Amino acid sequence: MTSQGVTPQSEDYARWYTDVVQKADLADYAPVRGCMIIKPYGYELWENIQGALDRRFKATGHKNAYFPLLIPMSFIHKEAEHIEGFAPELAVVTHGGGKELEEPLVVRPTSETMIGHAFAEWIQSYRDLPLLINQWANVVRWEMRPRLFLRTTEFLWQEGHTAHATKEEAQEETMRMLDTYADFAINEAAIPVIKGLKSTQEKFAGADDSYSIEAMMGNKWALQSGTSHNLGQNFSKAFDIKFLDENNDLQYCFTTSWGVSTRMVGGIVMAHGDDKGLRLPPRLAPIQVVVIPIFKTDEQKNLVLETIGGVRESLITAGVRIHVDDREGLTPGFKFNDWEMRGVPLRMEIGPRDVKAATVVLVRRDVSGVEGKQSVQATELVSTVTRLLDEIQANMLAQATAFRDVNLHEAASYDDLKEIVKDGWALIPHCGTPECEDRIKAETKASSRCFPLDLNEEWYPKGVTCSACGKPAQGRAYFARAY
Amino acid sequence: MTSQGVTPQSEDYARWYTDVVQKADLADYAPVRGCMIIKPYGYELWENIQGALDRRFKATGHKNAYFPLLIPMSFIHKEAEHIEGFAPELAVVTHGGGKELEEPLVVRPTSETMIGHAFAEWIQSYRDLPLLINQWANVVRWEMRPRLFLRTTEFLWQEGHTAHATKEEAQEETMRMLDTYADFAINEAAIPVIKGLKSTQEKFAGADDSYSIEAMMGNKWALQSGTSHNLGQNFSKAFDIKFLDENNDLQYCFTTSWGVSTRMVGGIVMAHGDDKGLRLPPRLAPIQVVVIPIFKTDEQKNLVLETIGGVRESLITAGVRIHVDDREGLTPGFKFNDWEMRGVPLRMEIGPRDVKAATVVLVRRDVSGVEGKQSVQATELVSTVTRLLDEIQANMLAQATAFRDVNLHEAASYDDLKEIVKDGWALIPHCGTPECEDRIKAETKASSRCFPLDLNEEWYPKGVTCSACGKPAQGRAYFARAY
Numbered sequence: 001m002t003s004q005g006v007t008p009q010s011e012d013y014a015r016w017y018t019d020v021v022q023k024a025d026l027a028d029y030a031p032v033r034g035c036m037i038i039k040p041y042g043y044e045l046w047e048n049i050q051g052a053l054d055r056r057f058k059a060t061g062h063k064n065a066y067f068p069l070l071i072p073m074s075f076i077h078k079e080a081e082h083i084e085g086f087a088p089e090l091a092v093v094t095h096g097g098g099k100e101l102e103e104p105l106v107v108r109p110t111s112e113t114m115i116g117h118a119f120a121e122w123i124q125s126y127r128d129l130p131l132l133i134n135q136w137a138n139v140v141r142w143e144m145r146p147r148l149f150l151r152t153t154e155f156l157w158q159e160g161h162t163a164h165a166t167k168e169e170a171q172e173e174t175m176r177m178l179d180t181y182a183d184f185a186i187n188e189a190a191i192p193v194i195k196g197l198k199s200t201q202e203k204f205a206g207a208d209d210s211y212s213i214e215a216m217m218g219n220k221w222a223l224q225s226g227t228s229h230n231l232g233q234n235f236s237k238a239f240d241i242k243f244l245d246e247n248n249d250l251q252y253c254f255t256t257s258w259g260v261s262t263r264m265v266g267g268i269v270m271a272h273g274d275d276k277g278l279r280l281p282p283r284l285a286p287i288q289v290v291v292i293p294i295f296k297t298d299e300q301k302n303l304v305l306e307t308i309g310g311v312r313e314s315l316i317t318a319g320v321r322i323h324v325d326d327r328e329g330l331t332p333g334f335k336f337n338d339w340e341m342r343g344v345p346l347r348m349e350i351g352p353r354d355v356k357a358a359t360v361v362l363v364r365r366d367v368s369g370v371e372g373k374q375s376v377q378a379t380e381l382v383s384t385v386t387r388l389l390d391e392i393q394a395n396m397l398a399q400a401t402a403f404r405d406v407n408l409h410e411a412a413s414y415d416d417l418k419e420i421v422k423d424g425w426a427l428i429p430h431c432g433t434p435e436c437e438d439r440i441k442a443e444t445k446a447s448s449r450c451f452p453l454d455l456n457e458e459w460y461p462k463g464v465t466c467s468a469c470g471k472p473a474q475g476r477a478y479f480a481r482a483y
Numbered sequence: 484m485t486s487q488g489v490t491p492q493s494e495d496y497a498r499w500y501t502d503v504v505q506k507a508d509l510a511d512y513a514p515v516r517g518c519m520i521i522k523p524y525g526y527e528l529w530e531n532i533q534g535a536l537d538r539r540f541k542a543t544g545h546k547n548a549y550f551p552l553l554i555p556m557s558f559i560h561k562e563a564e565h566i567e568g569f570a571p572e573l574a575v576v577t578h579g580g581g582k583e584l585e586e587p588l589v590v591r592p593t594s595e596t597m598i599g600h601a602f603a604e605w606i607q608s609y610r611d612l613p614l615l616i617n618q619w620a621n622v623v624r625w626e627m628r629p630r631l632f633l634r635t636t637e638f639l640w641q642e643g644h645t646a647h648a649t650k651e652e653a654q655e656e657t658m659r660m661l662d663t664y665a666d667f668a669i670n671e672a673a674i675p676v677i678k679g680l681k682s683t684q685e686k687f688a689g690a691d692d693s694y695s696i697e698a699m700m701g702n703k704w705a706l707q708s709g710t711s712h713n714l715g716q717n718f719s720k721a722f723d724i725k726f727l728d729e730n731n732d733l734q735y736c737f738t739t740s741w742g743v744s745t746r747m748v749g750g751i752v753m754a755h756g757d758d759k760g761l762r763l764p765p766r767l768a769p770i771q772v773v774v775i776p777i778f779k780t781d782e783q784k785n786l787v788l789e790t791i792g793g794v795r796e797s798l799i800t801a802g803v804r805i806h807v808d809d810r811e812g813l814t815p816g817f818k819f820n821d822w823e824m825r826g827v828p829l830r831m832e833i834g835p836r837d838v839k840a841a842t843v844v845l846v847r848r849d850v851s852g853v854e855g856k857q858s859v860q861a862t863e864l865v866s867t868v869t870r871l872l873d874e875i876q877a878n879m880l881a882q883a884t885a886f887r888d889v890n891l892h893e894a895a896s897y898d899d900l901k902e903i904v905k906d907g908w909a910l911i912p913h914c915g916t917p918e919c920e921d922r923i924k925a926e927t928k929a930s931s932r933c934f935p936l937d938l939n940e941e942w943y944p945k946g947v948t949c950s951a952c953g954k955p956a957q958g959r960a961y962f963a964r965a966y
Contacts, residue, residue: 028604030550030551030597030601031555031558031597031600032551032553032554032555032588035551035552035553036551037548037549037550037551037601038548038549038550039548040546040547040548040616043546043547043548043549044546044547046549047547063523063526063527064523064526064527064530065520065521065522065523065526066520066521066526066529066639067513067520067521068513068515068518068519068520068637069518069552069590069621069623069637070515070518070574070590070623070636070637071515072514072515075514087581088580088581089580090578090579090580090581091553091576091578091579091580091588092576092577092578092579093574093575093576093577093590094575094576094577094578095573095574095575095577095587096573096574096575096625096636097571097572097573097574097625097626097627098570098571098573098625104578105515105574107552107553107576107590114513114514117514118513118520121511133523137621138552138620138621140552140553142579142580142581143580144580153553153579154551154552154553156549
């Protein structure tokens with residue numbers, strides 16, 4: 001146990017994760033099995049994630065809407081792969097208004113079916129296309145092995161749903177949103193995700209092709225952090241989403257869907273956290289700067305708090321999210337640990353000597369020891385803080401990228417893969433068949449994460465065979481332990 | 484039918500409402516009985532409502548959090564009045580993950596129980612108080628007579644939940660949030676709501692006292708548009724929400740809850756709409772200014788659209804929400820009607836003559852005929868538009884206030900009340916007993932709306948008796964037909 005009561009990562013990573021999520025007040029388990037309560041600090045992080053994504057969706061022409069939580073059971077059955085994939089995870093409402101329902105209703109596990117039904121009514125002609133919709137919502141998928149944020153029976157997410165006139169446009173949209181997710185992950189969450197195509201085994205139930213962004217966690221496991229699906233005409237045929245084209249011919253639409261969930265919060269915890277707790281990227285941190293007043297006498301206290309008042313105003317004006325920890329009865333040392341646990345990027349200490357010298361002390365969360373600490377003239381405070389927040393953001397991405405890169409390996413053979421996936425990600429030429437993936441998983445606990453786009457672009461697997469089974473390779477795929 | 488296919492208000496107000504909601508693309512019925520699909524235009528209006536409320540909640544120290552959708556049935560039973568009130572409206576999940584559940588789960592109709600459970604864990608001492616939490620969420624209450632936005636089985640809302648050390652603080656919070664709602668309704672939605680105390684009959688199931696803001700709709704019916712409840716110690720006793728006070732004595736907390744829902748959208752439609760469709764207050768309107776290009780030749784079209792491009796940029800820079808309707812194949816007249824239907828506060832027309840004269844034509848949605856129309860020099864466009872939007876906002880509030888005031892009446896007797904509530908609101912000294920209200924409702928279809936705060940402050944009902952039953956009056960109450 002560390003001083004804050006957090007299990008060290010090296011001792012038990014899973015326990016470390018749960019400790020940090022609970023002690024940093026992000027979330028806690030709910031009295032309903034598999035569900036969680038997102039506490040204010042965790043929810044504010046989620047609000048910042050929402051804001052950063054929503055801006056990107058709107059900038060690319062998408063509009064938000066809202067569709068019902070409860071879906072007729074018959075809808076879920078309309079697309080064959082879809083029901084097969086989701087049947088084991090459904091929560092079912094059988095009674096409403098004091099009576100047993102004629103047809104049970106499913107609490108939405110995802111909304112392709114309900115939105116497919118709506119799109120069929122909304123779309124008449126090619127003039128209605130593309131239709132670009134997003135929904136912020138809760139969904140329920142029965143979860144046997146729940147973990148806060150990573151796997152919960154109910155979670156919050158956004159689900160984009162679009163309809164297009166051609167296959168090419170649907171594919172462009174699928175890739176545009178994958179790129180949007182990667183841009184968000186890299187530039188807001190400071191997580192250097194890898195974009196790639198999912199294998200048949202790992203794709204969405206009902207998609208032609210699924211793509212994902214895959215992130216490496218601190219224990220080198222993978223976290224699928226966002227997905228973008230080209231649904232082809234599967235749902236348009238199941239729900240009769242048709243349009244009259246320019247020649248007045250009736251055609252089925254091509255649809256896509258894509259989602260990022262509260263799972264992203266877990267990803268941020270595990271991509272950046274250390275034994276002291278969270279480390280939050282400044283762009284998403286609910287609090288970017290925490291101020292700890294330091295004093296002994298009441299006179300000093302008044303002096304220090306007055307100075308802090310001015311500092312606070314000037315930083316708020318500069319758009320910095322700042323919090324002054326003026327709690328009584330707690331030592332500065334306790335507060336330092338507490339805010340390190342909560343991952344605040346920058347700590348400011350102001351004591352009587354600082355007031356006299358017109359300086360403040362700034363301490364970075366991303367750099368330990370004396371190197372992370374500096375005294376700054378009050379006159380340069382605002383410019384220094386904004387510069388440091390940018391530096392911390394960039395440094396966290398650089399740290400995560402360096403960590404990822406030393407743990408990505410090309411496996412020379414299947415035996416090599418077996419060794420690598422004990423503590424890293426292994427790239428192999430891979431057949432992409434479910435049977436082969438089942439075997440790899442059974443033997444190594446690793447699953448195929450994706451066929452990374454940038455490593456397959458210039459790579460032609462002609463004549464190359466799968467390292468695991470010897471069948472012709474579909475491309476090069478990463479394998480890793482995964483959440 | 485009007486030209487846009489909307490039933491006139493005078494012919495059938497209920498039909499007018501549904502026509503407008505559907506034709507203005509705010510929402511539509513879903514394939515699940517009682518549920519609705521909120522379309523992008525309606526959702527954007529809701530997002531603006533959310534933004535205006537959320538700013539106010541945060542400015543008064545509240546923090547957002549998120550609690551589970553699914554609540555154990557046993558929770559709902561812990562507060563006696565609560566289960567009695569909500570039992571007939573519950574949707575119940577009996578199966579999850581392919582199995583029948585040991586204990587059924589309720590889809591939350593409201594979250595006092597789940598949040599009460601959490602508060603009991605979060606609160607230890609007086610230092611944890613007040614605890615000020617808000618949740619944005621969906622809730623489900625089985626609805627037998629659904630109406631878009633006004634009564635739907637699922638609706639979106641915010642629910643505030645707070646805990647306090649004293650009864651006085653809980654009452655202060657209850658009134659602060661009632662005032663917050665009134666401030667929002669008046670200054671953002673341009674609806675002159677009346678704040679008041681609900682009668683025993685109309686209060687929330689589990690509250691000591693409920694307060695509401697009541698709005699007058701265009702047909703003079705009342706719409707309860709937001710509620711704020713002082714829950715006393717009812718839920719803290721049911722869920723064991725206790726704290727150690729400064730003397731180290733264990734005490735039950737006093738709690739409050741308060742909510743505004745998507746019902747507010749219906750209120751905006753009915754408080755301001757006319758036979759041409761919606762009229763949206765500029766502060767909440769998704770589109771504040773719509774620009775209609777007018778041209779005949781391609782040359783004129785290029786000229787006009789180029790000018791519009793510049794106009795659009797300058798208004799966006801000024802923070803105006805503007806949309807250019809450059810749809811092909813539709814006449815300007817069709818577009819005028821279409822955007823009147825959608826309630827856009829200000830229409831801008833730009834044709835070749837305007838371009839030559841460096842003018843634009845502005846047409847107000849809130850003032851009919853030539854009085855609402857003016858030609859403006861391009862150099863003064865931005866200042867004129869921002870001024871006009873403010874004027875429209877103020878004028879809509881003034882119009883709604885004038886309409887309300889001529890339809891509020893003091894009833895001299897119960898017979899007088901019977902006449903008044905056919906087409907207005909009647910104020911009477913009232914006993915506040917459920918039996919009396921049942922009788923009034925049966926005989927007049929009117930229900931007690933509230934004991935308005937400002938009409939009861941200086942009014943002492945000593946010796947005054949209820950106009951309807953002759954029992955001692957509790958105060959003066961409004962009666963009206965209500966949604």
